[in-house]
Amino acid sequence: MTVETSAGSRFRALLRAREVVITPGASDPLTARLIERAGFPAVYVTGAGIANAFLGVPDVGLTTLTEVATAAARIVDRVTVPVFADADTGFGGVGSVQRTVREFERAGLAGLHIEDQTMPKRCGHFDGKSVVPMEEMVLRVHAALEARQDDDFVIIARTDARAVEGLDSALERAALCVTAGVDMIFVEGLVDEDEFRIVGRELAGVPLIANMVEGGKSPLIPAARLSELGFQIVLYANLALRLGALAIKRGLDELREQGTSAGMLDQILPWEERQTIVGLGETSERELHLLDLTEVTMADHRSRS
Numbered sequence: 001m002t003v004e005t006s007a008g009s010r011f012r013a014l015l016r017a018r019e020v021v022i023t024p025g026a027s028d029p030l031t032a033r034l035i036e037r038a039g040f041p042a043v044y045v046t047g048a049g050i051a052n053a054f055l056g057v058p059d060v061g062l063t064t065l066t067e068v069a070t071a072a073a074r075i076v077d078r079v080t081v082p083v084f085a086d087a088d089t090g091f092g093g094v095g096s097v098q099r100t101v102r103e104f105e106r107a108g109l110a111g112l113h114i115e116d117q118t119m120p121k122r123c124g125h126f127d128g129k130s131v132v133p134m135e136e137m138v139l140r141v142h143a144a145l146e147a148r149q150d151d152d153f154v155i156i157a158r159t160d161a162r163a164v165e166g167l168d169s170a171l172e173r174a175a176l177c178v179t180a181g182v183d184m185i186f187v188e189g190l191v192d193e194d195e196f197r198i199v200g201r202e203l204a205g206v207p208l209i210a211n212m213v214e215g216g217k218s219p220l221i222p223a224a225r226l227s228e229l230g231f232q233i234v235l236y237a238n239l240a241l242r243l244g245a246l247a248i249k250r251g252l253d254e255l256r257e258q259g260t261s262a263g264m265l266d267q268i269l270p271w272e273e274r275q276t277i278v279g280l281g282e283t284s285e286r287e288l289h290l291l292d293l294t295e296v297t298m299a300d301h302r303s304r305s
Helices: 007-017 029-037 047-055 065-077 094-106 134-147 167-180 193-202 223-228 239-258 271-277 280-304
Strands: 021-026 043-045 083-086 111-115 154-159 184-187 208-211 233-236
Touching: 007 111, 007 154, 021 029, 021 239, 029 043, 029 065, 029 239, 029 271, 043 047, 043 065, 047 065, 047 083, 047 239, 065 083, 065 094, 094 111, 094 134, 111 134, 111 184, 134 154, 134 167, 154 167, 167 184, 167 193, 193 208, 271 280
Parallel strands: 021 043, 021 233, 043 083, 083 111, 111 154, 154 184, 184 208, 208 233
Antiparallel strands: none
16 A cells, blocks of 8 residues: 555545544444445544443453454445544553554554553543653654554544643643654543633644543534634544434333334334445445356356366
8 A cells, every 4th residue: 555545644635625524433334334424534433432332341441452453444444434543542561552553554544542541541531540651651652653654644642631630731741742743632631612722722733633522521512613723623432322322222122112113113224224334235246246257267167178
């Protein structure tokens, strides 16, 4: 894969071409395909979503590099838009950070973010977090930057220091990471619009991520306003997962009570649309093409015998 056609280069082109990129999160390929079909120009692989959906556990650092990289690779394989991912703390020391970057690049991702929490990490909107010293955060960043093979692979530094040490510390950590050479900054857990404004002002000129978590510590600020405040990417990391979970819960309650799904036909994805989303038509066409090639080969073989 050349640099010009890499996922990272396509992601960077997207960021240059748009004022703000709303990016929903996915933990599985079906959700990723729904996101792409809805018209969103990128997909985010959510670490919390993988923990919830694949393991049924909270986002408290229980997933492994292999689990996340495998889930990410499956998502990349089924969409055409750039995909970037949550890499938590890098799943270990600096050697693990470098292995994480290499594995995520091999998975076809456009980029990842590395955070400064201690291990095991916690969701950025949970209480009880702690962060490593600034020097260790910068060490993780340098490890990630040196490990990438494609210079366009996007390295994002995330800091969770706002909830632990305050906004000034988070800004200092962000500035250190910019000096180290990261491509984007993600200051997690900002508590009001004024803090978003300060981050946008203090880090002017640096591509920034805002994370909108329904019920979390940050207010739900519209993407247009976040763009005005200086943010380029707006994550809705687990909106799709939570939309689906509520629909499943309500449907199963009705099935238990009614003993039939007949009353829910207007609430479920139609059969034909389901098959379209997962690509049944393309799969069938590919199978027919291969059968045609096989018949030609067999006929040619018989004619030579």
